[in-house]
Structures are given as C-alpha cells and as structure tokens.
Ligand SMILES: Nc1ncnc2c1ncn2[C@@H]1O[C@H](COP(=O)(O)OP(=O)(O)OP(=O)(O)O)[C@@H](O)[C@H]1O
C-alpha cells in the first residue's frame with residue numbers, strides 16, 4: 001500500500017535532464033535540468049526571453065525538443081506524449097478563452113473536448129465557476145470580462161479535466177494586486193489538493209510567496225536553484241541603514257559602530273552596518289547610538305530578497321543595466337557590496353533592476 005502510494009506520488013512530478021532547443025542557429029534552451037516533486041509548486045523565474053515559455057511548451061508536448069529527456073506525470077516525453085497530455089493541464093501565457101462564448105460555454109467546450117459525460121461536464125463546470133466566483137458572470141460573453149476574470153476562467157478551464165500536473169505560464173501577469181492574490185489562493189488550494197504545479201513568472205514576490213522551490217532561468221540555462229531562503233542566503237548584503245541629519249552625527253556613529261565593516265556614504269548621510277536584521281542586532285545598534293547621544297533620523301533594515309538574487313544572477317549587461325563608475329554591471333556591484341565600502345546603495349540598485357525586468 002505504501003509502495004503504491006509512493007509510486008503514484010512519484011509519477012505525478014516532473015523531471016527533465018539536459019533539455020535543449022534551438023530555432024535556427026539561436027539556442028533557446030541550453031541543457032535545462034528540472035526536478036519538480038509531486039504535490040509541490042516549482043517556479044521558473046527569468047527575464048523576458050529566458051526560455052520559460054519554451055520550457056513549458058516542450059514539457060507540455062506542444063513543441064518538440066532537440067535534445068535531453070523528460071518525464072511528466074510518470075510518462076516519458078518522447079515515448080508517451082499522449083499519456084502526458086491526458087495527465088496535464090496548461091494555462092498559457094496568453095489566455096485561451098474564446099471571447100464570443102460565455103464563461104459557461106467555454107467550460108462546457110473543454111468538457112466536450114475531453115469527452116466528459118454531459119452531466120459530469122455540467123456538474124464540473126458549475127462547481128468550478130462557483131469556486132472561481134464566476135457564477136454571476138457565467139452567462140455573459142467572455143469578451144466582456146476584465147483581464148482578471150479572463151485569467152480565472154482560463155485556469156478554471158484548465159481544471160475541468162482534473163489534471164495532476166499543471167503548467168501555469170505567467171498566470172498573474174497584468175493582474176491588479178487583489179486579483180493576483182485571489183489567483184495565488186486558488187493556486188495554493190490546488191497544491192494542497194495534491195496537484196503538482198510548474199509556474200513561470202517574472203514576479204519575484206510571486207515565486208517567493210508560492211514556490212516550494214525556484215529555478216532561475218537566464219539565457220536558456222538554469223543559473224540557480226533552491227528554496228527562496230536558500231537563494232537569498234547565497235547573496236551577501238544584509239545591513240541596517242542609518243540616515244543622519246548632519247555629517248558630524250554620521251562620523252560619530254561611524255566611529256562607534258563596527259568600525260571595520262560599516263560603510264559610510266557621506267553624500268547621502270547614511271551608514272550601512274552589516275547585520276542579519278534580527279531584533280537583537282537592531283537593538284544593539286540603537287543602544288550604542290543612544291549611549292553616545294547620537295541622533296539618527298531614520299533606520300531601515302535591508303535583508304537580501306529575491307530581487308537581489310535575481311539581479312545578482314541575471315543582471316548582466318542589457319546596455320540599460322545599472323553599472324558602477326567603472327562600468328561593472330550592477331550584479332557584480334551588489335555581490336561585492338559588503339566588501340567594498342564605496343559600492344552603490346544596493347537598495348537603489350534593486351529598484352532599478354525590478355523596473356528592468358518588469359518592463
Ligand atoms: N517560434 C520561435 N521562433 C524563433 N525564436 C523563438 C520562437 N519562440 C521563441 N523564440 C525565442 O526563444 C527565446 C525564448 O523565448 P520564450 O518565449 O521561451 O521566453 P520567455 O522566458 O517565456 O520570455 P517572456 O518572459 O517574454 O514570456 C526568445 O529569444 C524568443 O525570441
């Protein structure tokens with residue numbers, strides 16, 4: 001019994017080794033390895049053109065690959081594509097909803113395509129429309145839906161066939177924060193029910209919020225893989241940032257606080273004190289300032305986040321990428337911030353980088 005459960009569970013994951021794809025002489029995937037455990041969310045994170053959609057299209061049998069092997073839901077990609085198609089659901093980057101049909105008709109069409117029994121198709125449609133809060137809009141043409149409603153309907157259509165593995169290609173791109181959160185809740189519910197999800201996103205927060213594991217894809221290669229915390233730990237740069245009203249306070253504080261490691265920015269009147277950002281670390285900094293009667297205007301704690309990871313790993317020269325005075329890409333600047341007191345403020349670099357990848 002245990003063995004059966006184990007093998008069923010193992011069968012519902014995704015593995016890929018050395019996936020390759022080229023269009024003409026342009027290599028799009030250059031040996032991608034993935035391992036998505038059953039019943040988990042795995043996020044493929046990467047900038048425009050990294051190869052996310054290509055990976056999803058290959059693993060969901062929509063396009064052929066040139067090299068490598070993969071297994072999806074226990075079936076070999078090359079040998080059993082039909083079995084894979086029966087086991088998976090795909091919500092593409094661009095909604096597959098037919099605007100001329102109503103929400104209900106879109107759902108019933110999928111039920112028909114899947115050869116569901118008519119009563120079963122109607123039951124499943126009603127159940128999903130209710131779960132996705134689309135019951136009121138069920139009889140309206142999808143063309144009249146907002147972007148968020150279309151995305152929800154698109155996911156609901158994917159679920160008609162009860163897939164064990166779901167590919168979600170940028171499911172929340174273009175959604176407002178509220179709709180995004182609704183979508184996240186729906187995705188979490190699916191995984192709680194045992195579904196395996198491969199999700200692509202350009203939103204670092206989305207990967208941080210949802211994913212059990214994250215792979216950063218850049219230029220057709222996986223450049224890092226791990227949990228959000230593991231990825232963040234790879235990046236140095238956690239610090240407490242203190243801002244002062246005048247240079248005298250800044251200099252006094254610099255002489256009291258971690259002389260060897262604190263970084264002074266005279267032009268901004270700020271001091272960066274390397275720190276893990278814990279309450280006790282903040283308290284000890286405040287205690288030292290107070291006992292020396294030094295007034296700090298503001299204090300912010302900066303712990304590395306996925307933005308930092310992303311920038312450090314993929315922030316190589318797009319021309320527009322922020323560089324330091326020597327023309328070194330920002331990723332390098334940020335990666336060495338702790339060691340070089342004159343490096344740019346990593347917080348500022350982050351903001352630029354986020355704009356870069358969300359453009
Ligand atoms: N049919 C095609 N013919 C030629 N090149 C293609 C084709 N499809 C994709 N590419 C190229 O492959 C690269 C990867 O594209 P892909 O769509 O996988 O990126 P992505 O990571 O999904 O990007 P985005 O975030 O913009 O959706 C891009 O350089 C793209 O131009």
Ligand SMILES: [Mg+2]
Pocket residue numbers: 052053054093169
């Ligand atoms: Mg894409």
